[in-house]
Amino acid sequence: MALSVPSNAGVPHSNLAKYREKFVSSTKNLLAQNACTTQNILDICKSRKSVQAINHTFDLKIESEGKPITDQKSSGRCWIFACLNIMRIPFMKHYKMEEFEFSQAYLFYWDKIERANYILDSYIDCARKGETYEGRLIHHLLINPLDDGGQWDMLVNLIEKHGVLPKACFPESWCAENSFRLRGLLNNRLREFCMQLCQLVEKGTGEDEIQNAKTAMMEEIFRIMNIVLGTPPEKFTFEYTDTDKKYQSFKDLTPLQFYKDYIKEVVYDIAEYVCVVNDPRPQNSYNKLYTVEYLGNMSGGRKVLYINQPIDVLKQLTIKCISENKAVWFGCDVGKSFSSKEGLLDLKCLDFNLVFDVNPLKMKKYERLMYGESLMTHAMVFTGVGTEQGGNPSDVKATKWRVENSWGDKDGSKGYLLMTDDWFSEFVYEVVVPKSFLSEDIQRILDQEPVVLPAWDPMGALA
Template sequence: MTLSLTEELLSKYQSQVENDPRSRLAINACWKTDPLEVCLQRQKVYQTNHVFNHKVESEGRPVCNQKSSGRCWIFACLNVMRIPFCKAMNIDEFEFSQAYLFMWDKIERCNYFLNKMVELAQRGEEVGGRLVSHLLHDPISDGGQWDMLVNLIARYGVMPKKCFPESYSAENSMRMNRILTSKLREFTNELRALVSKDGDDSLIQETLERMMGDVYRIVTICLGVPSKTFTWEYYDKTKAYNKVGPITPLEFYNQHVKTVYNIEDKVCLVTDPRPTNLYGHAYTVDCLGNMVGGRKTIYNNQPVEKLMNFTAESIKAGEAVWFGCEVGKRFAGKLGIQDISVHDFKSVFGVEVNLGLSKANRLIYGDSLMTHAMTFTAVTLNDENQAEKFRVENSWGEDRGEKGYLIMTDEWFKEFVFEVVLDKKYVPEDILAVFNQEPVVLPAWDPMGALAKTV
C-alpha cells in the first residue's frame, strides 16, 4: 500500500494548518526567527544557574576556541590536562598547543589510512564495496577518540601553545582537508593498482614512503613544523620568572605533565543501549585508528547511570572529566543550556521532536551519534547523592553560555552523553576487567565511531 499526495489530501493539510490559531502564530513567529529560539521556554531559562555544590578547585583559563575545525577531542583533553598542570606550576593561565597534536594526528592518520587501503586491497575488498567506499568518503576528518590521544601524546608529547601557536589551517581546516582527501584518494588508486599487479612488499613500502613525504609536506606547510626542542619562559602567580628547556615535547610531557596527569591511567567508558551491544562487554570499530601499530580504540560498554556516578565521583575528588556526546539536540546554543525541556516543540509545531525514539532506537535509525567532546568541571548532587546538573567547559570561545561554560541536566546526560574518560581509581575492578576481553568489532560505519569522523 502506498500514499499518494493528491490535491485533495494536500488541501486538507493546508486547511488544518491555516485553521489552527497556534499554527498561524507559529508561522508568523518563525518567519524571521530561528525556530529553536521560538521554542525556547522562558521559565526554564530563568531557572538555570551556574551554581554547583561540587566543583574542581580551579578551572582552566582562558576559555579555548577551536574555531572552524573539528578538534574538540584534542581541546577537551588538553583542557582536562591543564587544570592539574597549572596547579603544579603555580600559574593562572595556560594553553597546551592544540595545533601540535593536530599536526601529528594528520600525519599519522594519513599513514594509517594508506596502510589500511593496502591491507584491504590485499584481502580483496572491492573499491565499490561498502567498506572501502565508506572509508574513501571521508578519509581525513578532524575528529578523534580518546585512545587516539593516548597514541599521540605517548609518542610525541605536548608543548605550550606559545611555542607552537595556531595557524590559519588549524583554525580553518576545510581547505587543508580537501587537499589531503584528494591526494589520499589518488594514492589509494595507485596502491590498489600495485597490489593488483602483485607488487612486492618492498615496492609497496617504497611507494608508501614517497606518498607520506608528500603528506608531510602538505601538512607542515599548512600547520607549521614544530621545533625538536623548545624553551618555555613564564611568570608564576608570585610574579617570579621561570624557565623550562631546552626540552623536547615528549620530555616536557614525561617530566612536567605526566606526574600530575598520566593519560595512560585514564579509561574510556561508553554507554550504548542497543540490544545487540550488551553492557559489560568490550567493543571496537573496524578500521578506526590513527597510528600504525598504535593502541586500538576500545569501548567498555556500561549503563549510563554508572557513567554519571563515576563522573560525579571524579569531580568531587577534584578531577575534571573528558566526555563525548551528541551536542545538537535539546541544546540552547547561545545560552549554553543542555536540557531536554529547554525547547517546547509541541506548543510550536504540534508534535514532539528528538525524543520520539529511545536512545537505543535513535542510534539504530541514524538519529543520534557522538558529535562533540567537552569537559565536565562541576556537579550538583542532591540529598540522595545523585547528580542533578553538570557544568561543562566547551571549546567554542566565550560567546556562548556563561563565558564559554554550559550547563547540563542529568536527564540530558542520560539521553545524549555516550562516553566519559576517567582515572582508573574511580572505576571498580570488575568494570576495568572488561578491557581484558577480546573486543567485538563493530562495522566501520557504526555510530559509536562517529566522534572520530566529525568535522
C-alpha cells in the first residue's frame, strides 16, 4: 500500500497560489500583518472611537457598592463572588461596615463536596438506565465533572444548608485562588469513581454495597478538600468596629445561624430570588420553565430552573431592581467584544473588519447558541444603568450598564466595567431578581412542570 500523499489532496495548489497573490497585492493586508505579528491582535483591533466614548457616569445607581473590589484570581468562582458581592451590600449597610467580604472559599469548599456527591449519584442513576462511557450522556458528565462554575440555584442550595462566613474567619488558600491543579485532581477521582460505580451496577451489586463504595469515595473528596482549603470552623466569632467607631461582634455562631439570624431574617433572603433567562432559540419558547438534565450540585436540593423571557424583559427587571437599590447577579459570555484593560463590553470596541475583513458578529444570538459560538461563561453584578427616560417608568430605555466584576481593581474603572445596551442584548443570558418583582403572569410560570433540556445543552453552561 502506497504511503505517499496524493498530489490532489487538500486545498488545490492553484487556489493557494491565488490566495497568496491576492493577499500580497493588498497594502492593507501587509500593514495588518506587520502589526499583528508583533502585537496582541485584540489591541490592534481595538476601536479608538469606542475607547474615547467611555464614560462611567450613570443616572441610576444603587446607593452604595460593596468594598473592597474582589478578586477571584486564577479560579472559576465568579458565580460565588458575584452572589456574595450582592449579599454584602445590604449587610454592610445594616451593620454599619466600611469594608467587608464573605468567605468565597467557604462556599467553594462546600460546593466541591456537595457536587461530588451529586455527580456520584448521577453516575449511579445513569448506569441503572443502561448508559455507558460510550454514550453521549456519560461522556458529557466526564468532561469536567467538578467544574468551578455554577448557577444561581446551586448557590441557594449551598447557603440554605451550610450558611456563610466572614472571609476573616475562613480566608483564601492557594488552591482556592489557583484552582487548576485541584480541579484536575478532583476530576481524576470522579472519573475513576464513575468507572467503579458503573462496574458495580453492571454486575448487579446490591444497593448497600454500592452506597458503601460511594461513602468511601466521598471520604476521599472530603480529605482532599480539607487538605487544600483548610477545615471551616463549626462555630466562629467575628469582631469589627462600625462606621460610628463602636465595637461590634457576632459571637459563637455556626455559619448557618449567622446566615439565618443575621442575614436571611434581616437583610437578604437568597431563596426568594429566581433566574430569568433569554434563550431565543426557536425550539425553546418564551413563557416556559426550563431545567437541564443532571445540572446541579446537591442531591435532593433545589433544581436549577430558568424562566425564559425576551431580552427586553430581562432589561426592565434589571432596571427595576437598580431603581429600588438592589444589585443584580447576571450570567453572560464575557469573552465576546470585550476590551479588558478599558473594562469595555461593546459590540463596536473591536473592529475585526478593519484588520481582517471579517465580521464575527454576523450570526444571530440564537444561531450562536445553536452552533457553539456562545454560551454563559461568567457571572457578574449590575449596580447601575444609564438611561433615556421614556413617558413612564416602564418605558425607560437603557443605553449602558455599570458592572461590578471580580477580577481585582486594575482594569476598567477600578474594577468596574461598562457594558453597552447592545452588548446586553447579544451576550447577556440570565439575570436573577426577587420573585416579587415579576408580573403575576411570569410568576405563574414557576408552577409549570419544567421542560428538561439535555445535559449537553448550552443552557447548562456554568457561569
